[in-house]
Amino acid sequence: MPKRTVLITGGAGFIGSHLCQKLLEKGYSVICIDNFITGNLENIKPFLKDKNFRLENRNVSCYIDIPGKIEYVLHGASLASPNDYLNFPIQTLKVGSLGTHNALGLAKKKKAVFMLFSTSEVYGDPSIHPQKETYWGNVNPVGVRGCYDESKRFAEAITMSYHRVHKMDTKIARIFNTYGPKMRQNDGRVVPNLIVQALKNKPLTVYGKGQQTRSFCYIEDMVDGLLRLMLCRENNPVNLGNPSEFTIMQLVKLVLNLSGSKSKVLFKKLPQDDPKRRRPDIGKAKKILSWNPKVPLTEGLRRTISWFKERN
């Protein structure tokens, strides 16, 4: 049987590159699009010699024309770290809007299944806890996070419209905080920040009092969930994340214990519109994908710390 081809935008990014690896292992042919604004060539270097892997260095916010058959288009390209979307708000809006439009257009032309990498940020600073897919969210459209949140909300809306109007088979993954190897040293998100600081015995930066919560999913579990979603029949959004919830101070203690670091804590100003609590309700994913994240935070942190250790 000929290999099935998956095109993935943002394939050199953190989640994208792990997904490329898993897809290659499973025998798919992979076309990776990335413009390296936040993607990293190192992440995909090992695949460049694989005849089933092809890199297209281009910007998905501009029209994309790719020859040949494509069975799946996975739209992962985005600036996903608050640091990045605060620095590049217009690129963030463009990739969520124009980029999603282009990726949908490509999928339509190829009669491919389309999957959007959406985010828990569509829920904003949630007033419902834990967050279920039926919750519409609490987003400040004109705040500093609005460029990311609203572009992803637009991306979901246009994806559902292509599904309804063009009868396309589309999927929407609402991805909650995910961490693991291949995150950038200077990514800015809390897990790599704390780990890199701990390994350098520098102060661990905690924003606000550190009482805000997040629920952290290890990358291996996330990739498994995304693959299951890609292959299932559901067209409405599905939450993917690990429902074990921690305060940032609890995370700090875990990182200090697991790394054996002597770092102190440095409290900094809480960023504007920083969500106070976040935890996915994954009842839907459990039911329709038979998916349940397996890697506990301590184990995932252990693996991530040892990956960063090798690079420090």
Ligand code: UDP
């Ligand atoms: N945070 C922190 N110290 C850091 C980076 C982030 O205390 O060095 C906090 C941030 O304010 C937020 C949480 O950790 O409450 C998660 O932030 P992250 O940037 O990882 O992503 P978010 O979940 O906000 O999109």
